[in-house]
Amino acid sequence: METTAIYNTGGALPDSLAVFRNRPCSLPFGNPAYAPPTPHEVDRLIKLAGWSQSGVARLVGVTYNAKKGSSTIRKWRANIDKDDYREIPYSAWRLMLLYAGVVSIEDGLAVGIDAAG
Amino acid sequence: MTALTADQIATIDSAIAILGGLYKKQDLFATAPDRVKQFCQVQAAHLEHEVFGVLLLDNQHQLIESVILFRGSLAEASVYPREVVKEVLSVNAGACIFFHNHPSNLTKPSDADRRITTRLIDALALIEVRVLDHLIVTCHGAYSFAEHGLI
Numbered sequence: 001m002e003t004t005a006i007y008n009t010g011g012a013l014p015d016s017l018a019v020f021r022n023r024p025c026s027l028p029f030g031n032p033a034y035a036p037p038t039p040h041e042v043d044r045l046i047k048l049a050g051w052s053q054s055g056v057a058r059l060v061g062v063t064y065n066a067k068k069g070s071s072t073i074r075k076w077r078a079n080i081d082k083d084d085y086r087e088i089p090y091s092a093w094r095l096m097l098l099y100a101g102v103v104s105i106e107d108g109l110a111v112g113i114d115a116a117g
Numbered sequence: 118m119t120a121l122t123a124d125q126i127a128t129i130d131s132a133i134a135i136l137g138g139l140y141k142k143q144d145l146f147a148t149a150p151d152r153v154k155q156f157c158q159v160q161a162a163h164l165e166h167e168v169f170g171v172l173l174l175d176n177q178h179q180l181i182e183s184v185i186l187f188r189g190s191l192a193e194a195s196v197y198p199r200e201v202v203k204e205v206l207s208v209n210a211g212a213c214i215f216f217h218n219h220p221s222n223l224t225k226p227s228d229a230d231r232r233i234t235t236r237l238i239d240a241l242a243l244i245e246v247r248v249l250d251h252l253i254v255t256c257h258g259a260y261s262f263a264e265h266g267l268i
Contacts (some may be wrong), residue, residue, distance in 0.1 A: 014268060
């Protein structure tokens, strides 16, 4: 599979959920142009969707505390150079994109399943 | 705008030829907005009417061809997604960058600019062609939709 070049826009973040659709991080995992979201993109999606930290934790199924929020979600949004940063798993990220209405099940199925496996 | 002299037009033409040659020699790839802005500015910023063009790129973002698709009047140019898709498929492009000029020299995108960008992105997504950017070029600068989070 051929890798695809990146168009570097200096970390500009989408100003609406509709713009997220055209981002490399919103492509299905099997698409060669897919790129994992940066923590800033994770943060921006949560903000644009208007979700709370606990709300996101409930949506993607990670532990949270009603008062303190979710440390897992916090780590996904932390700066990459911070010790507590963790890369968000594709499955959790995709679920967030689905709930936010950025992508559809069909988008993923189109390239997600094929005979070659 | 003052009319260009024959010498100035010749200079612009040779600049376009030089930049086009660089892309074809694989020395230049569309990897970030800066150089793409220059390329599009040289092509369209000096015109007194609006034009809408597209840079057709391969998967590695190397320029295949730069095409002016539509020509308009002073303040607008009609853009038809069908014609864009035809052009993109004709060279088997994997990605593209749109550009148009604002003869007023104001780089701010209009609501119509945003709407047509969304329509084009949706139309091209169906044939798995990515839209990397949409540039508005003037003599004084260029505006990148991608740099402002609009793409």
